Amino acid sequence: MIGAGIKRGTAELAILSVLEEGPLHGYEMARRIEEQTKGALRFTLAALYPMLYRMEQRGWIRGAWETSPSGRRKRCYRLTPAGKKKLSPLRKEWAELFGALKRLTKAAHA
Amino acid sequence: MIGAGIKRGTAELAILSVLEEGPLHGYEMARRIEEQTKGALRFTLAALYPMLYRMEQRGWIRGAWETSPSGRRKRCYRLTPAGKKKLSPLRKEWAELFGALKRLTKAAHA
DNA sequence: GCTTATATATAAGAATCTTACATGTAAGGG
DNA sequence: CCCTTACATGTAAGATTCTTATATATAAGC
Numbered sequence: 643m644i645g646a647g648i649k650r651g652t653a654e655l656a657i658l659s660v661l662e663e664g665p666l667h668g669y670e671m672a673r674r675i676e677e678q679t680k681g682a683l684r685f686t687l688a689a690l691y692p693m694l695y696r697m698e699q700r701g702w703i704r705g706a707w708e709t710s711p712s713g714r715r716k717r718c719y720r721l722t723p724a725g726k727k728k729l730s731p732l733r734k735e736w737a738e739l740f741g742a743l744k745r746l747t748k749a750a751h752a
Numbered sequence: 753m754i755g756a757g758i759k760r761g762t763a764e765l766a767i768l769s770v771l772e773e774g775p776l777h778g779y780e781m782a783r784r785i786e787e788q789t790k791g792a793l794r795f796t797l798a799a800l801y802p803m804l805y806r807m808e809q810r811g812w813i814r815g816a817w818e819t820s821p822s823g824r825r826k827r828c829y830r831l832t833p834a835g836k837k838k839l840s841p842l843r844k845e846w847a848e849l850f851g852a853l854k855r856l857t858k859a860a861h862a
Numbered sequence: 863g864c865t866t867a868t869a870t871a872t873a874a875g876a877a878t879c880t881t882a883c884a885t886g887t888a889a890g891g892g
Numbered sequence: 893c894c895c896t897t898a899c900a901t902g903t904a905a906g907a908t909t910c911t912t913a914t915a916t917a918t919a920a921g922c
Contacts, residue, residue, distance in 0.1 A: 650760035650761050650877090650878055650879065650908085650909075650910090651760050651877095651878075652849065652853065653878080653879085655853060655856070656853070656856055659853075659856040659857055659859075659860050660856065660859075660860070662860035662861075663859065663860050667900075667901090668900075668901070669899065669900050669901080670899095670900095674859075675856065678855055678856055678859045679851075679852035679853075679855050679856060680852075680855070682848050682849070682851065682852040683849070683852040683853075683856075685879095686879090686880075686881085687900085687901075687902085688879095688880080688881075688882085688883095688902085688903085688904095689878075689879060689880075691901065691902060691903090692878085692902090692903090693878080693879095696877090696878095712887080712888070713887075713888090714886095714887055714888070714899075714900070715887095715900075715901080716899095716900070716901090717900090717901075733857065736850075736853060738792050739762065739792070739793070740846075740850050741789075741792065742789035742790075742792040742793040743762065743765060743766070743769075743789075743793070743846060745788055745789050745790070746765070746766055746769040746770065746785065746788055746789060746793075747769055747843065749769075749770075749773065749784075749788045750769050750770070750772035750773050751772075760877090760878075760879090760908085760909060760910065761908095761909080763909080763910085777869075777870090778869075778870070779868065779869050779870080780868095780869095795910095796910090796911075796912085797869080797870075797871085798871080798872085798873095798910095798911080798912075798913085798914095799909075799910060799911075801870065801871060801872090802871090802872090802909085803909080803910095806908090806909090822918080822919070823918075823919095824868075824869070824917090824918055824919075825869080825870080825917095825918095826868095826869070826870085827869090827870075
């Protein structure tokens with residue numbers, strides 16, 4: 643798995659990305675992120691839940707309690723329009739970061 | 753410039769990368785990182801100096817005070833063998849992270 | 863003499879991660 | 893019926909790494 647040091651800041655993008663597919667609750671988000679990245683990116687739920695609160699406060703996602711017929715409660719999150727709008731520049735920023743790090747490597751080998 | 757949130761953990765790789773070219777002191781490292789990434793990645797010196805201490809304690813770089821003929825002191829850092837060894841797996845880890853984030857995006861558009 | 867560039871350093875605070883702890887429901891096997 | 897595993901959410905303490913602000917000091921150019 644990818645180390646804790648370098649994956650900082652990835653949670654936001656990962657959450658927005660999985661929510662782009664449709665509404666999800668936290669536990670399922672964690673499962674999908676791990677599945678879709680083939681285990682490379684993994685978030686503990688203790689990291690995920692506080693992040694979901696922060697992102698809700700920023701207006702990027704909106705959570706709603708749902709109670710299934712069996713009586714189990716889930717907090718189902720969906721992207722807000724602001725969250726959708728955030729995704730594209732966020733991805734662009736990540737792409738820029740990758741480009742910048744690549745340039746540093748190339749300069750060293752030039 | 754790339755935002756503070758997502759560039760966490762990049763300092764290590766950036767420092768090791770510029771030191772791969774040859775020994776440097778902190779002020780010059782900051783200048784080169786900014787230059788080589790065309791301003792995309794920029795570290796304030798207040799972030800850089802503590803990081804240099806930490807990396808020295810981990811044994812990845814070694815600093816030595818140098819006094820120029822004019823009397824100005826610089827702390828010149830160079831890669832240790834451990835630091836050189838660290839670079840390749842660190843780059844691999846970053847590549848994995850990029851791949852994982854790409855997969856998340858693709859899954860959303862599938 | 864004044865300003866800008868060079869050069870290093872510390873402090874206070876914010877954000878995001880870690881592991882550990884805490885709670886509770888549902889389903890399946892023995 | 894009990895026990896274990898999976899599901900589901902949450903808090904707390906601590907580490908790391910970033911931010912801005914502050915401090916010091918030398919060198920070069922005008």
